Amino acid sequence: MEKGMITNELIHQPISDTLEKNYLPYVMSVILSRALPEIDGFKPSHRKILYTMYKMGLLKGLRTKSANVVGQTMKLNPHGDEAIYGTLVRLSKDNESLLYPYVDSKGNFGKVYSRDMSYAASRYTEVKLMPIAEEIFTDVDKDTVDFVPNYDGTMYEPSLLPVKFPTILTNPTKGIAVGMASNICSFNLGEIIDATIALTKHPRTNLLRYITGPDFPTGGLILRDEAVFRQMMEEGTGTFRIRGKSSYSKKDNIIEITEIPYTTTNEAIIDKTIQLIKDGLIKEISDIRDETGLAGPKIAIDLKRGADPDKVLHRLYRDTTLEDTFSCNFNIVLNGYPAQLGVRGILQNWLDFRIGCFRRKVRYDLRKYEDKLHLIQGLKKVLLDIDRVIKLIRETKRERDVIPRLMEAFSLDEIQAEFVANIRLRNINREYIQNRVDEEQELIELVDYWRSVYNSDQLILDLIVKELREIKKKYDKGRRSELIEPSHVEIVEEIKVEVIEELIAFRTWENYLKLITPASLERHPEQRLKAEDEIVQELAIDSSFDLLFFSDQGNVYKSKANAIEQSRANELGQYLPTILELEPKEEIVHMVATKDYSGYMLFLYENGKLAKIPLESYITKTNRRQLINAYYTDEALVQMAYIPEDQDILIYRYAQQKEMLLLLDTAIIKEKVTRHSQGVQVVRMNRHASVTAMDVVDADMADKLKAHRVRTIPSSGTVRKPFDR
Known part of the structure; x- marks a missing residue:
């Protein structure tokens, strides 16, 4: 059978082998070579276009037709003219997709804020590079970055660009790969530079002191959320709101x-x-x-x-x-692998990258200076005897003997001898040679200086910081987006008549919730439950109440009662993990209903501590549905309870095969304003003791159990009598 001939033979192999051989290369190609930006801030398609424009000399002079750029870029990018031109449009100043555009454009390039304003064909529009693009190409020809072959091996292109500022954070970037995506918001250039400089001095500095928040080319109002902004700084994730x-x-x-x-x-x-x-x-x-x-x-x-x-x-x-959300996902390609980094991680890696580029540039210049110094030192040796040089060359019979004779006569090496031998006849005079020799001291100083820079990270950092300050002074143009506090956003409540219904809330062991009207309960009194399920909480509320659901993972989920669909007794009800969007294996362990957030939450722990948290601590200014760290979870929880005001509670302590009771008024327990507090020691503990339960008791029950009342804490309690109920 001829090689490459198609047959009808059916090949049986594990799907894992097929995926690894056929699908995995595609996945990695999309992730690493198409969809995600690298540390220089560019996807491959962006880099190829900009480098092509740089090689076309479009940093200076007049614009050229976009079609010309597209055609030249196809030498590096085989994905077609439409794809290339679409990318070029998004890089342009007139499209307004970028906070700091790299392409100066003329013609109709559409607008990022308009779906219907399409850009003109590439034969009509013109482009050149913006002045800021000079900062991404400086020293690219000085071996600052690696060059790799293009797709057909006919030419070379840079694998990264030696950008002089963190471009990856100054323009928005979005990319959808396979199994991952990237969505990087843009920040103000001046703020990013200030944060970068601060990191060179204090790696753990608070970045929010310098970066006030994202900044977008379309402006708008960004609602400040410090918790989300901090998450962006450290983890590269978070969702914030932006409005027109x-x-x-x-x-x-x-x-x-x-x-x-x-x-x-x-x-x-x-x-x-x-x-x-x-x-x-x-x-x-x-x-x-x-x-x-x-x-x-x-x-x-x-x-x-x-x-x-x-x-x-x-x-x-x-x-x-008109008000929307922006969800951040800072996925980039770093050293050939996808990585999710926060702003801090990106800036630290960019500094490492920039130090590497700068050191390579210094090495390149240092070699040039050393080579030039070496030639001048050779020239210096013949300065005082030019006539002898001329005579030696004239009397040499064969051309190939000129260099060896010069080397021998003046103690030159081959490179120096070649340089002397190639001096033009018009330059063989004392003035020319003296001028060249006078450069020696300057070159010695340059070599010494750049050699010290090459061997010192700190000196390189100092020069990078100097560059950053110059770039900020040159290109920082202030913020486009305005940051506002959520509390300053005026919410106009619409006047509407809302029917308030009385309801009974039932929570079951299997995490079902039923909100049933009393009338419906009278008509269908028989409760339908799953096998082995049972009702664990029953609360009389109305439809205006807020419901707080405490989970076993330390979270609280909030919902308006009128936002939850009502049920009938003969229905299973609403499944809490679904309507509250719980995490996998997370379960609700307690439910609280409130109108005014008065009262307290009590949390009793196995170590005998009890936390008394005002319910108002769970009020949020925004409509957040989930609160994390709602209570202390580093110690095993025995029980939680809600009390509308200070009242008596009964705590059960078991020690040395005896059950002890502690009756106390919660007024003697100091309240904690921090939700995550572990509280105060209420029950005196030893290695034989354990806390087993807690009850909220009314006045009659408290009177019957008054023998167990404690006035100070911590306390061991008193032994339970047979008649104590």
């Missing part, structure tokens, strides 16, 4: 939106608003139109007479992408 910027003209009764979130488009906002109007959910708008022009994006919204603009904006923020 608007103004209201009372004279014209018009809302004008002039900045929108980076994640959306004018058309998406307008289409959703029109749908809300058609559905009758917004009745105050008479017209909405896109007035985007040369001045930038603009959406004009005409209001009906008497309409409340704050109320309309509130609805638009809530129900359209």
Whole structure:
């Protein structure tokens, strides 16, 4: 059978072998060579375009047609002209995708904030490199980075660019690979440079002192969330909110939106608003139109007479992408492997990369200086006897003997002799040679200086910091996006009549929840439960209550009662892991209902400590559904309970085969404002003692058990009598 001939033979092999041989190379190619950026801030497609433009001389001079750049780039990128041109468009100044664009453009390049404003064909548009692009190519020809063959081996291209500032964090980057994705928000160049300089002095410095938050080319308002920003700094993940910027003209009764979130488009906002109007959910708008022009994006919204603009904006923020979220996922390719890093990790790795590039540049220059010094030192040897040099060359019979005779006569090495022999006749004079020899001292000083720099990380860092400061001074243009505190965002509550229903909340052992009206319970009193399931909590509430669900993982999940679908007794109810989006194997262990967040949560631990936490500690200013570190989890929890106010509780202690009781008023327990507190020692413990349970008791029961009352803590309690119930 001829090699490569197709047959109908069926090959049987394990699917793992097939995946490893056929699918894995594709996966790795997409991850490493297409979708994710590297430490220089570029995906391969970006790097190939920019390097091509650099080699075309487009840092200086006039623009060239985009089609020319696309054609030249195909020598490095075989993915087709449309793909290359689309990438070039996103790198351009006029498209406004980048906070610090690299391509100076002329013509119609579309807009990142418009879905319908398509860019013109490459034969009509023109491009060159922006001045800031000079900072990514400086010394690229001085062996600062490795060069690799292109796809057909006919030329070489840089594997990375020797960028002089952390470009990876100054422009937004999004990429979808196989099994992973990257979504890096952009930051202000000045803030990133300040943070980088601070890291060179203190590696564990608080980056939020320098980086106030993300910054986007489309501007907008970013709602500050310090916890999320800190997570971005350390882990490279986190989700924050960004909303458009608007103004209201009372004279014209018009809302004008002039900045929108980076994640959306004018058309998406307008289409959703029109749908809300058609559905009758917004009745105050008479017209909405896109007035985007040369001045930038603009959406004009005409209001009906008497309409409340704050109320309309509130609805638009809530129900359209005029307010949106940005989910960060800082996945990059680092040293040939995918890695997820926070801003700190990226900056530290960028500094290592930049030090390596700078050292290679110094080595390149040092060799040049050393070679030149070596030649001049040879020239110095013949300075005083030029006539002898001329005579020696003239009297040499064979050309091949010139170099050996010069080496012997003046104690030169072969390189020095070649240099002397190749001096042009017009330069064989004392003035020329003296001028060259005068460079010797300057070269000696240069060699000594750069040799000391080459051998010192600190000197290299100092020079890198100097470069960074110069770049900040040259290109920092202030923030585009404004940071605002969530508490400063005015929330206009709509006036609506809400029917408040009485409900009974049932929680079962198997994590089911039923909210049942009393009337429904009368009609269907028989409770339906799964086999071996049972009701563990029953609370009388109404539909305006907040429900707090405490999990065994130390989390609290919050929900409005009216946001949970009601059930009937003959139904299983709502499955809590689903409606609360619990983590795998996470279970709800307690439920609390409240209107005003008064009262306390009590947490009793096996070590005899009890934490008394005000329920108001679980209030959040935003609509967060999950609170982590809701209570202390480093010690085994015996029981938790909610009390509306200070009252008596009964704690059971078992020691030396005797059950002890402690009756105490919770008023003697100091409350802790920190949710994660482990509380105070209430029960005196030893190696034979254990805490087994806790009950909240009423006044009658407390009176019957008054013999067990303790006035001070910690206490061992008193032995339980047979008649104690």
